[in-house]
Amino acid sequence: ISGALAAQGASLEDVYKVAKLTADNIVSVGASLDHVHVPGRAPPDPNSDEILAKEEVEIGMGIHNEPGSGRAVVDLPELVKRMLQQMLDSKDEDRAFLNVNSNEIVLMVNNLGGVSVLELGGITAEVVTQLEKTYNIKPVRTLAGTYMTSLNGLGFSISILNVVNTNIGGPSMLQLLDAPSEAAGWAAPIRKETWEAKSSETRGGSSAGNEDVKPSGLKISPETTKTVLTAGLQRLIAAEPDVTKYDTVVGDGDCGIGLKRGAEAVLKLLSEAQLSGDAVVDLSKIVSVVExxxxxxSGALYAIYLNSLVHSLRQQDYYGEATPKVWGAALKQASEALSKYTPAQPGDRTLVDALHPFVETLSSTGDVKKAAEASRKGAEGTKGMKASLGRTVYIGGSGFEQVPDPGAWGLSEFFLGLAGIKTSEPGYEMV
Structure with missing residues (x-):
């Protein structure tokens, strides 16, 4: 603010006045998972009080390792809640030195140096949400980025500016904040209108568009479908640690979390929504959640495949119960459609190594259990298989010799659960 004012040629007296006015109307608090390590200085004694316990966060820690007001093991929502309470609780005489009473509030979420862009985005969203829900505050500007760091500090700070009149007869605080800047590290403020805008192209998990899906005439039992899908999804969720372990060896470690997130979202849909009993209508709801x-x-591939499956089911020249044979034929058509978007074939060490045998076996036999067994065999076969596609290709190393393909393994786990095959049955121990 003061820099923008100085750049406009204001007097030193006015720059000082506005800078002090701004500082007097800011409240800020930080939090970190660890003290910053200063280069050239010996690391602290592992047994000293300076070391935070695993998952412990220090609230109020300063950028120079100044001690905070306390430590706790909390998740992000609780951490943000406590930080905002310290900043905005007017009943706390020790900390309520600023009465945030302006109709215009500016929020800054600052990365202390060691927080990723993805994590900072999640932190900022949580702060904005709690400000509105708990304090009825909607920031007119939101700044989120790496503004003032503490080297590799594993934390962030929240600052709130009470926008007031500068009384200099010139630009307002907001106008000065919005002034263009080429300073390294300065991320432009986000306007309230931009933050609140919702893209009309984005569909929510319970998309209203599903209401327009026309019934196909392919009937399924809502109760059986829910039971079978739940078994498959729960088995997939339980397999997440193994999938993650395998992907840590041959990938970037996010495959298990991605599959688990999708499975949990579909489970939530099944628990909250009532299935119609029409295969196309109900699968369309699931597709929207997966997307x-x-x-x-893998998320993109699943979305493409399931959308193709919806289309294939609708094209089936059949009305009545959606039998395994009907599903097999539709799955085969969907696989052919998927091949237009990925060159992956059996033997390339991808999820296709588990998908292809399931589809082929189901379409030829109509037996879900045999199809699931074929899928698991295909997934097991990827252990030691040299990859032709995917992240494993350029990661290199010999990890592929020790573990199966994570995506194929996760999909086979879902199919085994779908078929009702228990982990304890012979031949299905984790490799």
Whole structure:
């Protein structure tokens, strides 16, 4: 603010006045998972009080390792709640030195140096949400970025500016904040209108568009479908640690979390929504959830495949119960559609190594259990298989010899759960 004012040619007296006025109307608090390590200085004694316990966060820690007001093991929502209470609780005489009473509030969430862009985005969203819900505050500007660091500090700070009149007959605080700047590290403020804007192209998990899906005439039992899908999804969720372990060896470690997130979102849908009993209508609901809950390459592939499956089911020249044979034929058509978007084939060490045998076996036999067994065999076969596609190709190393493909393993776990095959049955121990 003062820099923008100085750049406009204001007097030193006015710059000082506005800078002090701004500082007097800011309240700020930080939090960190650890003290910053200063280069050239010996690391602290592991047994000293300076070391925070695992998952412990120090609230109020300063950028020079000044001690905070306390330590706790809390999740992000609780941490943000406590930080905002320290800043905005007018009943706390020790800390309520600023009465945030302006109709215009500016929020800054600052990265202390060691927080990723992704994490900082999540932190900022949580702060904005709690400000509105708990304090009825909607910031007119939101700044989130790496403004003032503490080297590699594993934390962040929250600052709130009470926008007031500068009384210099010139630009307002907001106008000065919005002034263009080429300073390194300065991220432009986000306007309230921009933050609150919702893209009309984005569909929520309970998309209203599903209401327009026309019934296909392919009937499924809502109760059986929910039971079978739940079994498959729960088994997939339980397999997350193994999938993550395998992906840590041959990938970037996010495959298990992505599959788990998608499975949990579909489970939530099944617990809250009532299935219609029409295969196309109900699968369309699931597709919408998958599209909005899964990310990465596998998320895109699942979305493409399931959308193709919806289309294939609708094209089936059949009305009545959706039998395994009907599903098999539709799955085969969906696989052919997927091949237009990925060159992956059996033997390339991808999820296709588990998908292809399931589809082929189901379409030829109509037996879900045999199809699931074929899928698991395909997934097991990826252990030691040299990858032709995917992240494993350029990660290199010999890890592929010790573990199966994570995506194929996760998908086979879902199919085994879908077929009702228990982990304790012979031949299905984790590799």
């Amino acid at each position: 909005t809950s899964m990310d990465g390459t």
